[in-house]
Amino acid sequence: MPAALLIGAITHSMPEWNDLSSILTLKEFPSGTREDFIRNCRDGQYDDVVAIYRSNTSTKFTGPFDAELLSVLPSSLKYIAHNGAGYDNIDVAACTKKGIAVSSTPVAVNNATADVAIFLMIGALRQAYIPVTSLREGEPIHLNPITTQYNHETGKFLGQTGLGHDPQNKEVARRARAFGMTIKYHNRSRLSPELEDGATYVSFDELLANSDVLSLNLALNASTRHIIGKTEFQKMKDGVIIVNTARGALIDEKALVEALESGKVWSAGLDVYENEPAIEPGLVNNPRVMLLPHIGTMTYETQREMELLVLNNLRSGVETGKMITLVPEQKDAPLLPPWTKRQKATPQRGPRPELCDALPWFRSVQGGVYHNGNICWGFLIDADCGIRSYLDDEVVITRVGGGCTKDADGNLVLIKDQDGDSAAMSSILNSKELKVPVGIIIGNRNTLLNKPLPHRYNVMAYFRITHVWYERIGRKTGAKVRFEKLDLGRKSWWAAKHSLSPEKNPGYGYATQPEQLRCKACDQHSIRIYDEGWMCLQPSCELFWMINGGSSPPPSAVLTFHEKFLKSRLSPDPTIQPHYSLVPDLLSTLKDADSNALSKRITWKGIICPLCRRCISRRFWWGWRCADDNDSSNCPFEHILPIRPIALRWVIDDMETSPIKRALSWDAKFMVPEIDDVSLYPYRKLTYTIPGVGSIMHLVANREINSRYNGPDELFGQLQCEELGLRRYPLAQSMVAGTLTAHFAVNYGMPYKYVVSVASKAFNEACPPILRAMGRLTWASKQAVLAAGDTFFPPNEMLLLGYLEDMRIGYHDDGESALGPTISTLSLGAKSTMLVRMKYKYYHGYSRAKNLLAEDPVMPGCKNYTRRRELKARLQDGSIDREMYDELRREGIVRKGAGGEATPCIKMEVNHGDLVVMHGEGLQRFYEHSVIPDKRLRFALTARHIKPEFVDVKEMEKGRLELGREWVYDGK
Numbered sequence: 025m026p027a028a029l030l031i032g033a034i035t036h037s038m039p040e041w042n043d044l045s046s047i048l049t050l051k052e053f054p055s056g057t058r059e060d061f062i063r064n065c066r067d068g069q070y071d072d073v074v075a076i077y078r079s080n081t082s083t084k085f086t087g088p089f090d091a092e093l094l095s096v097l098p099s100s101l102k103y104i105a106h107n108g109a110g111y112d113n114i115d116v117a118a119c120t121k122k123g124i125a126v127s128s129t130p131v132a133v134n135n136a137t138a139d140v141a142i143f144l145m146i147g148a149l150r151q152a153y154i155p156v157t158s159l160r161e162g163e164p165i166h167l168n169p170i171t172t173q174y175n176h177e178t179g180k181f182l183g184q185t186g187l188g189h190d191p192q193n194k195e196v197a198r199r200a201r202a203f204g205m206t207i208k209y210h211n212r213s214r215l216s217p218e219l220e221d222g223a224t225y226v227s228f229d230e231l232l233a234n235s236d237v238l239s240l241n242l243a244l245n246a247s248t249r250h251i252i253g254k255t256e257f258q259k260m261k262d263g264v265i266i267v268n269t270a271r272g273a274l275i276d277e278k279a280l281v282e283a284l285e286s287g288k289v290w291s292a293g294l295d296v297y298e299n300e301p302a303i304e305p306g307l308v309n310n311p312r313v314m315l316l317p318h319i320g321t322m323t324y325e326t327q328r329e330m331e332l333l334v335l336n337n338l339r340s341g342v343e344t345g346k347m348i349t350l351v352p353e354q355k356d357a358p359l360l361p362p363w364t365k366r367q368k369a370t371p372q373r374g375p376r377p378e379l380c381d382a383l384p385w386f387r388s389v390q391g392g393v394y395h396n397g398n399i400c401w402g403f404l405i406d407a408d409c410g411i412r413s414y415l416d417d418e419v420v421i422t423r424v425g426g427g428c429t430k431d432a433d434g435n436l437v438l439i440k441d442q443d444g445d446s447a448a449m450s451s452i453l454n455s456k457e458l459k460v461p462v463g464i465i466i467g468n469r470n471t472l473l474n475k476p477l478p479h480r481y482n483v484m485a486y487f488r489i490t491h492v493w494y495e496r497i498g499r500k501t502g503a504k505v506r507f508e509k510l511d512l513g514r515k516s517w518w519a520a521k522h523s524l525s526p527e528k529n530p531g532y533g534y535a536t537q538p539e540q541l542r543c544k545a546c547d548q549h550s551i552r553i554y555d556e557g558w559m560c561l562q563p564s565c566e567l568f569w570m571i572n573g574g575s576s577p578p579p580s581a582v583l584t585f586h587e588k589f590l591k592s593r594l595s596p597d598p599t600i601q602p603h604y605s606l607v608p609d610l611l612s613t614l615k616d617a618d619s620n621a622l623s624k625r626i627t628w629k630g631i632i633c634p635l636c637r638r639c640i641s642r643r644f645w646w647g648w649r650c651a652d653d654n655d656s657s658n659c660p661f662e663h664i665l666p667i668r669p670i671a672l673r674w675v676i677d678d679m680e681t682s683p684i685k686r687a688l689s690w691d692a693k694f695m696v697p698e699i700d701d702v703s704l705y706p707y708r709k710l711t712y713t714i715p716g717v718g719s720i721m722h723l724v725a726n727r728e729i730n731s732r733y734n735g736p737d738e739l740f741g742q743l744q745c746e747e748l749g750l751r752r753y754p755l756a757q758s759m760v761a762g763t764l765t766a767h768f769a770v771n772y773g774m775p776y777k778y779v780v781s782v783a784s785k786a787f788n789e790a791c792p793p794i795l796r797a798m799g800r801l802t803w804a805s806k807q808a809v810l811a812a813g814d815t816f817f818p819p820n821e822m823l824l825l826g827y828l829e830d831m832r833i834g835y836h837d838d839g840e841s842a843l844g845p846t847i848s849t850l851s852l853g854a855k856s857t858m859l860v861r862m863k864y865k866y867y868h869g870y871s872r873a874k875n876l877l878a879e880d881p882v883m884p885g886c887k888n889y890t891r892r893r894e895l896k897a898r899l900q901d902g903s904i905d906r907e908m909y910d911e912l913r914r915e916g917i918v919r920k921g922a923g924g925e926a927t928p929c930i931k932m933e934v935n936h937g938d939l940v941v942m943h944g945e946g947l948q949r950f951y952e953h954s955v956i957p958d959k960r961l962r963f964a965l966t967a968r969h970i971k972p973e974f975v976d977v978k979e980m981e982k983g984r985l986e987l988g989r990e991w992v993y994d995g996k
């Protein structure tokens with residue numbers, strides 16, 4: 025069991041901490057020194073720790089969680105649940121880099137801290153310290169010498185400053201409003217009206233100049249340290265009142281002392297200090313300052329609420345992979361877009377399939393445009409953006425891919441004119457018309473940014489399509505598109521460090537419009553794109569691509585974009601909203617999903633790692649793991665789904681979960697089996713025989729068979745309770761490296777080369793349901809082999825497949841040199857359709873590459889059967905020679921297109937409990953099969969005999985299987 029470590033103490037929620045012991049080993053470091061703590065880490069005492077509970081108070085035992093401390097913390101650590109609204113004693117950036125999630129307690133403290141802020145504000149306004157102490161010191165009532173400057177708060181401005189959406193601001197504001205104060209605030213960006221709640225947004229300087237009371241409610245970090253210092257005090261009103269309940273170091277304390285002494289600041293109310301626990305003597309000695317010993321959150325309710333929030337964060341991290349109140353730096357992480365990794369030498373994981381798995385708005389594993397329903401949702405810019413492309417902080421200009429070939433120098437050149445008719449182009453035009461935001465991904469082969477990109481694929485942002493037009497590219501007409509970032513309110517992650525934010529960029533603006541002229545030949549408007557001059561952009565116009573309506577095209581292929589075209593911006597439009605999250609958070613939707621939801625298609629799609637933001641495909645039955653199999657240094661994130669067994673009732677529609685006896689009718693398009701209700705009673709035995717090739721025996725189960733003790737009904741439940749080791753592997757032959765199979769698989773017994781990447785599991789490690797199924801499969805194989813009059817070799821290998829909604833196995837054969845001729849399958853759960861068809865090359869007599877088969881078997885049912893059989897007969901009787909034979913056969917090759925696949929000859933509905941046995945080597949050699957389950961949970965257990973001479977002796981042991989009495993099946 026993984027462990028959690030408590031540093032320091034929990035005062036009010038010890039029972040809840042102890043409750044965690046059901047999922048975690050609990051360890052404690054109640055007090056000590058940094059040296060002690062580091063020693064414990066180095067000694068390996070915390071090597072199983074995945075989560076740490078710490079607080080601002082416990083910092084005195086360990087010192088800050090800085091890079092030094094992080095370097096000794098165990099590599100298993102994934103979550104730091106911090107108790108405190110401030111967390112400046114944690115190096116969040118270093119944590120993020122190491123894939124450690126950090127949470128704080130922002131909300132719990134709001135009310136208590138806001139109370140203290142108001143208490144200090146009134147105390148400071150009335151300079152309460154003076155009368156309070158004078159009374160205690162025996163001064164008579166009414167002889168108090170001070171009349172406070174402010175005797176009523178009405179009408180005073182409360183200037184608040186805050187960065188980020190800190191709800192504490194709101195609580196202070198709400199209280200201050202009750203005293204009749206007006207609220208102004210400053211933030212990095214303006215809040216939405218409902219968060220603003222009547223407060224006025226002003227610049228930082230305005231806030232300083234107009235506030236009567238300035239209350240600080242913001243987090244401390246490098247850019248907010250000393251945000252109030254000498255210069256800021258100078259900008260303030262004379263007699264201003266300063267309140268600080270956030271962090272001491274926001275104010276330069278020495279400057280505050282000076283400002284108090286000079287009278288610039290009338291009084292101050294402080295709960296926090298720059299160098300706690302030390303306090304600047306100039307403050308302690310000044311009776312106009314109200315001082316509190318950092319009591320902002322010191323109420324029982326707040327303390328308990330904070331502790332519970334920390335524990336909930338910790339639990340949620342461990343159980344779901346996501347903390348509830350992650351620190352904002354990790355929440356937004358604008359500098360960490362979702363990404364996929366560079367591909368390794370062995371393509372275990374392909375970057376492109378992982379990207380497309382995780383992003384619903386970019387499911388295109390090939391090509392640069394993702395469109396669906398004639399709408400473009402996503403766009404990839406990688407190596408080839410074409411000539412005259414452009415990229416800056418907010419604008420992307422690129423060609424629309426497709427229609428290209430490589431020339432002798434390896435450059436892509438257009439081979440045909442582009443127009444609005446292609447599916448990609450029309451989807452782009454639609455998205456422009458319908459104002460659909462398009463997500464853009466940038467690949468690291470793109471050189472427009474002029475700096476290295478962090479990952480193979482990087483998600484940029486949502487963009488709007490502003491212009492689509494045509495240009496002359498080489499000898500052809502090519503389409504171009506200009507995108508503009510949707511959210512101009514914040515700087516892009518790919519922007520250079522020192523580049524200006526969009527609002528401050530000179531020349532940028534909604535007022536700037538590209539120039540537009542009407543063509544004198546075609547009377548159509550075209551915008552001016554290039555500095556070199558205006559050109560008509562209508563491909564059909566005689567003046568298309570002629571500079572300034574003259575008779576010559578631009579002098580050079582390299583052109584400069586016109587300033588106005590680059591700088592113009594569409595006005596912001598709040599009605600334009602992306603259809604999908606740019607960074608989807610699938611995990612958050614699965615927290616309370618039931619088992620049925622967990623078998624849905626969406627849950628076997630990819631997620632974005634909440635720690636390192638990598639796109640992760642679902643490779644494991646149990647959930648997602650970020651790290652590669654053989655790469656332990658990687659991100660520690662994994663998410664285990666709370667999978668509970670799905671009832672048979674949910675996957676089978678038949679009224680009582682399966683018929684007493686199945687009614688039958690066959691579609692005349694397919695082969696009709698031979699029916700035998702007697703020899704394997706209570707099974708109905710259906711046999712499909714392809715003469716000279718092989719046979720398929722379908723043993724149809726029924727309710728009686730399925731409901732028996734340890735029968736299919738129970739097996740279906742039992743399999744779901746075991747950790748079977750099911751996972752998805754990369755498809756061996758795939759257009760895109762790393763594409764995973766659309767089903768989960770695991771092998772037991774004799775290993776054979778079909779399984780490339782994992783050693784199979786030995787039968788002596790197999791759980792009872794596997795062995796029980798093996799008993800059934802052995803029985804079924806034997807029936808089929810004996811019926812065919814062949815020698816029976818008991819199966820010594822099993823492949824277990826798991827299918828969730830929409831998973832399937834496409835056409836394939838099971839024929840490998842190591843495999844014997846008999847393959848039997850037990851189906852459990854949802855019904856499926858199994859189709860069998862002749863392989864392409866035997867169907868046509870030539871391969872997909874149009875190479876003639878050396879030996880064409882010319883089987884019944886193949887294409888042009890009569891003609892091909894006749895030709896073959898003529899070759900055999902010597903009336904034509906081989907050359908002639910080949911020449912005549914070549915005439916039959918379909919020149920264009922795929923030539924079509926064979927139509928399936930056998931179609932079976934395979935139900936829960938049914939057994940299917942394929943027997944005959946030719947069935948795998950000449951035919952192929954596919955299985956399409958009925959969208960719900962299904963298992964298929966396939967057993968074969970692997971010829972021992974093909975197996976490594978060291979592995980032989982795994983295939984040893986002596987079916988004990990309890991596993992043997994008798995056919996009932």
Ligand SMILES: O=C(O)CCC(=O)C(=O)O
Pocket residue numbers: 823825833838849851953955964966
């Ligand atoms: O899912 C099935 O029923 C059969 C799967 C299959 O064809 C195979 O395991 O090779």
Ligand SMILES: [Fe+2]
Pocket residue numbers: 836837838953
């Ligand atoms: Fe198969």
